Amino acid sequence: MRAPYASDPTTARGRRVAEEESTFRSCFQRDRDRIIHSSAFRRLKHKTQVFVEHEGDYYRTRLTHSIEVAQVARTISGALGLNQELVEAVALAHDLGHTPFGHTGEDALDALMQPYGGFDHNAQAIRIVTSLERHYAEFDGLNLTWETLEGIAKHNGPVLGDLPYALADYNALHDLELGTYASAEAQVAALADDIAYNNHDLHDGLRAGLFSEEDIGALPIIGDAYAEVDRAYPGLDPIRRRHEALRRVFGVMVADVIDTSRMLLRDSGAQSASDVRNNGAPVIQFSTALWSDLKEIRRFLFTRMYRAPSVMVKRAEVTQVVEELFPLFLSDTALLPRKWQADLADARDQTHVARIVSDYLAGMTDRYALQEHARLCGGAG
Numbered sequence: 001m002r003a004p005y006a007s008d009p010t011t012a013r014g015r016r017v018a019e020e021e022s023t024f025r026s027c028f029q030r031d032r033d034r035i036i037h038s039s040a041f042r043r044l045k046h047k048t049q050v051f052v053e054h055e056g057d058y059y060r061t062r063l064t065h066s067i068e069v070a071q072v073a074r075t076i077s078g079a080l081g082l083n084q085e086l087v088e089a090v091a092l093a094h095d096l097g098h099t100p101f102g103h104t105g106e107d108a109l110d111a112l113m114q115p116y117g118g119f120d121h122n123a124q125a126i127r128i129v130t131s132l133e134r135h136y137a138e139f140d141g142l143n144l145t146w147e148t149l150e151g152i153a154k155h156n157g158p159v160l161g162d163l164p165y166a167l168a169d170y171n172a173l174h175d176l177e178l179g180t181y182a183s184a185e186a187q188v189a190a191l192a193d194d195i196a197y198n199n200h201d202l203h204d205g206l207r208a209g210l211f212s213e214e215d216i217g218a219l220p221i222i223g224d225a226y227a228e229v230d231r232a233y234p235g236l237d238p239i240r241r242r243h244e245a246l247r248r249v250f251g252v253m254v255a256d257v258i259d260t261s262r263m264l265l266r267d268s269g270a271q272s273a274s275d276v277r278n279n280g281a282p283v284i285q286f287s288t289a290l291w292s293d294l295k296e297i298r299r300f301l302f303t304r305m306y307r308a309p310s311v312m313v314k315r316a317e318v319t320q321v322v323e324e325l326f327p328l329f330l331s332d333t334a335l336l337p338r339k340w341q342a343d344l345a346d347a348r349d350q351t352h353v354a355r356i357v358s359d360y361l362a363g364m365t366d367r368y369a370l371q372e373h374a375r376l377c378g379g380a381g
Helices: 027-036 039-046 062-080 084-093 102-112 121-132 146-154 165-173 184-207 222-232 238-268 273-277 288-306 309-331 338-345 350-362 366-377
Strands: none
Touching (some): 027 084, 027 146, 039 062, 039 366, 062 238, 102 309, 121 146, 146 165, 146 184, 184 238, 184 273, 184 288, 222 238, 238 288, 309 350
């Protein structure tokens, strides 16, 4: 049964371009389906999570990460009586704006774009779903509902201060009320993201040999999970032991969010999705104790995984790829594919040209960026 503070598709704020709604699917279901069928979603298959996509077949990519986030978000939203279709749409779309090479690529592109308004992957996701996906006859983008766009834009909280240009441009046309919190569904998607990457980065780091079970055994939550598995299954095969322990870590995080958020929602007195937006504080959170534990796990992952020597070598290599491709395309826009030339013809100034180049480069997959760098710059493909 849906809670009173859940987002209701029958009272959704609609789409920027009016459409006749489906008789078979709710508006949020259609949003989810359009996201799944988008070109940008397919490209996530070949975009970095932590390891560059071609480094191993078993490591997470942005696509598998997004699917895992959606699964966690569905579980949490179902337990809280929220709209599972909206939470899934936001979860599946939350990383659409990522560049090749993950946060490393984003950092490099943001630095290059500073003279032209910078680059932010959340804002780029809005640009993709409102403009750059061009498949429909009556509109650019996916023409998603206001609620889904709001969730993509501010699932991490209100967006205050100087807005990234890609978000500012769209918000001027279609006010997403960036100064308030998003729906409870969007807040669930944000925490599901935290849960998914904390869990799978431990798994991928172990698989990559960046640290061992002994290294993580002293961390909060994790040591208890391994001890529980050892009591229940003494002498278990190491691979099964790892899986059983990490799935327990997963379960602890999910249960904590559900229990804490139930209390916060109750105490907020929210009786509508609007009440959630205007609550003044998030209603979907980890408990204080678990959040403290997760910060310790994150510090470990930052040191031992995200800044591991082998990862840093690769970060330097792919940073160079972005730093050499961007000025090359900016100085010779004829190198961009023909489909981008119409946009370039309408460019008003150099800033507009730079933003088109940024759109093109940000949309590349890891492998395509490496191939283009090898072809145009003589780098290793």
